[in-house]
Amino acid sequence: MIEEPAYTGFGFTDEEWGLLVGLPQSVLTAASAAESDGTKATMAESAAGLESISAGRESASPLVAAVAGELVTRVGDPEAGEELPAIAPADPRAYAEDVLARAKEAMALLAAKVDEGEAGAYRHWLVEIAEQVVGAASSGGVLGLGGSVVSASERRFRDRLAQVLND
Numbered sequence: 001m002i003e004e005p006a007y008t009g010f011g012f013t014d015e016e017w018g019l020l021v022g023l024p025q026s027v028l029t030a031a032s033a034a035e036s037d038g039t040k041a042t043m044a045e046s047a048a049g050l051e052s053i054s055a056g057r058e059s060a061s062p063l064v065a066a067v068a069g070e071l072v073t074r075v076g077d078p079e080a081g082e083e084l085p086a087i088a089p090a091d092p093r094a095y096a097e098d099v100l101a102r103a104k105e106a107m108a109l110l111a112a113k114v115d116e117g118e119a120g121a122y123r124h125w126l127v128e129i130a131e132q133v134v135g136a137a138s139s140g141g142v143l144g145l146g147g148s149v150v151s152a153s154e155r156r157f158r159d160r161l162a163q164v165l166n167d
Contacts, residue, residue, distance in 0.1 A: 006066045006069075006070065007020075007066075010062075010063060010066070010113065010114065011113050011114075012109075012113060016109055016113075017070075019102060019105060019106055019109065020063075020067050020106055020109070020110075020122070021067050021070050021071050021074070022102075023099070023102055023103060023106055023126065024053050024056070024067070024068070024071055024125070024126060024129055025049075025053065025071060025075060026098075026099045026102065027049075027099060027103070027126050027129050027130050027133075027161065028045075028046065028049030028050070028052075028053065028129055028130075028133055029087045029089065029095070029099075030089075030092070030095055030096045030099040030130075030157060030161075031045070031049070031129070031130040031133035031134050031154065031157055031158065031161075032045040032046060032049065032133050033087075033088065033089050033092035033095060033096070034092065034096065034134065034151070034153045034154045034156070034157040035134075035151040035153050035154050036092075037137060037151075040137070041136075041137035042088075042137075043083075044136045044137040045133045045134075045136045045137055046083065046133075047078065047083065047136070048132040048133055048135070048136035049129055049132060049133040049136075050075070050076070050078045050083070051078050051132065052125075052128055052129040052132040052133075053068055053071055053072065053075075053129060054068065054072050054077060054078050054079065055068075056068030056071075056125050057069050057072060059121060059125065060121070061117070061118055061121030061122070061125075062118070063114060063118040063121065063122055064118075064121045064122055064125050067122070068125075096157055096160075099161075100160060100161060100164050103126065103161060103164045103165055104164050104167070106122075107119070107123070107164070107165055107167070110122060123165040123166065126161065126165060127158070127161060127162050127165065130157065130158045130161050130162075131158060134150045134151075134154035134155070134157070134158050135149055135150055
């Protein structure tokens with residue numbers, strides 16, 4: 001007997017599921033790229049984002065748990081010592097705009113296909129991923145000293161993401 005993909009139980013098509021599964025990693029990448037702060041900081045941000053994605057597997061929301069499980073299977077499990085490859089978009093602003101557009105599309109999809117509790121859990125999870133990424137490493141100091149934990153550009157991306165998700 002052939003096992004049905006997880007997304008069919010939620011009523012999503014393969015393309016719709018791809019949007020929902022790809023978005024958390026894209027949020028991680030956009031949040032990290034919002035501030036150019038060096039390889040060490042980018043690695044810390046990626047690790048924090050992957051931890052947040054992985055933690056979604058323990059969510060009370062079946063949707064978030066399924067998306068997180070699928071994503072960790074695809075990109076790696078931090079509990080197994082796996083790390084995401086650092087992705088550096090050529091144009092971080094354009095990339096962020098694309099991620100925000102996909103977030104808006106995902107919210108419309110969720111509004112049409114799942115109840116508000118599931119949609120809210122997914123929204124909250126995406127903002128939490130961005131929050132963990134932007135707070136993972138200081139920006140702007142010298143030799144790791146000084147600087148701010150969350151830069152203005154990181155804060156802007158996180159806040160715009162939250163706004164798009166909640167509109």
